[in-house]
Amino acid sequence: MPRRKFVKFAAGAGLFQIVAPHVLGGPNHTPPSETFGAALIGVGGRGPGTFSDLSGLHGLAIRDVAKCDVKWVGSADNKTRYTDFRRVLERKDIDIIAIATPPHWHALISILAMQAGKDVLCEKPMTRFVAEGRVVAETARQTGRIFQFGTYGRYGVNKEMRKIIRAGLVNGREVRVVKRGDFKVKEWSGPIAVEPQAVPDFLDWNMYCGPSPIKPYQATRFGGMHRGYWDYDGGGLCDMGQHHLDPICYAMGKDDTHPVEIIPHAPPAHPEATGMWGWVRLKYADGVELLIESGEWGEASGLPEKRISRADLTADELKQLDALPNETELLGFGTAVKTRKPSGGNADAGHHSVCLMHLANVAIRTGRTLKFDPVTELAIGDEEANRLINQPMRAPWHL
């Protein structure tokens, strides 16, 4: 007999009158077996929103078990409030981790959380440098945990161009997708005229710096403006980039590969702080191109967008296209957690879209065209670029 039928029968027969409704999942109650213990790591500007997305946007019934932030020195109780995320990950009553720390922590916490048996919702940008994303994706695959990066534009994308490109029907045509503006480049450029100060009493600065070099405390390195420093993020490009570029990457059918040539137009970069850039061309092996243009520095590229659609195809090409099955719909995080199937915003897809920003920044920081091998995920003939693609971490942290 199906569960719900039995419950109805048993309730009618008075068998369950001593059992509280919330245990059975009666009206307005989700049974414990369908609720998930959840914790938030990184309770800054975005954190509460990320956490509420678990129940709101993703429709999961959650128990708010714990929160963790490095700014709670002296006020953590190690029961519901922590400063060390590793203690949170040790808890057996936590099923899902929401991560809203600055980006330099995203990969490591995601990896450790999945290794600890937790599913992960990780804010964008998914990683801080290229090599991190490969390890996050591999960890998700090996552990079977559900991973979702925190931007959802891909879910509403029209898939016509995607299907054409993935079917190999570009056939030498010029295809270029352009994203102009809204990268907040100047806004998130890092201030450099900042006096170092004593570390505030409430802050575990060593833990905040984590895998990044520990530097004298400057107020701008903490709390929002961290976006402006290479140690923690990649400027407005990385902060806004995955919102804009993941849906484009998906629409272009390129969320399982990387561009092979990245051409920057930018002034030379500061060693510590992110700065201005003009545009970056990211070209794939089949000739398809993504052009990102800030509109905040230098001359415009002058290059037009040229998408590809069914209207561009020959009759034969249309036949080939229509013979192919359509992809299944992307799963949301909530459904993925319940069904144990990969989410639409999984780690492998996220790695490929976030790398667009990282590769653009490597090209900007080296000031030269980057040739990239999408299989080895290394620069070709540019050791300096490779040392930005894969960056060392400070002890005790490593990938």
Next chain:
Amino acid sequence: MTPTETTTTALLSRLPELQEGKMPPVEPKLTDELVQAVLGGGQEAIVGLIDALREVDNGSDWKVRFMLQALVIAVGTAAQAPHKRKLAEIMLDEAAGIRPAPIRTFLLARLRLLAGCDELPRLIALLTAEDPQLSDAAATVLVSIGTPSKEPLAEALKAAQGLRKDAIQNALAQIR
């Protein structure tokens, strides 16, 4: 001012001033010109720049820091490759020297993009630096050098203790 200080000051004065506390965009052509001037001035010019670094990073020497980074980036191209080893050697000389630890750490962070096997022995020696930021910085350079660092790191591990041991083990864990 010494002739070198005069030259350095004149060079840096061509860079624009900060805008609202942030680095202004510097024209690539100007940067190239200044980089060529420094490389043309050889060791004296490069050390002259390093001499202008200040211990506290509060933006007052941003032009020096910018130029040192620009030099590092410039020598990464094939055209400037002859300068790469010389620049790495000079930076390591200064990083291994007697300047304040924050300046030495800054130089090591720049060196990370350039360093190769020639720099290994002195980087290994820096793992025992008293300042943990300095030894951490040396460890990250060794990680970036990659496989050639493995054996010297393993050797250094035998005698290491405490935080230095942690740094070396962490470095080895990152070299694949």
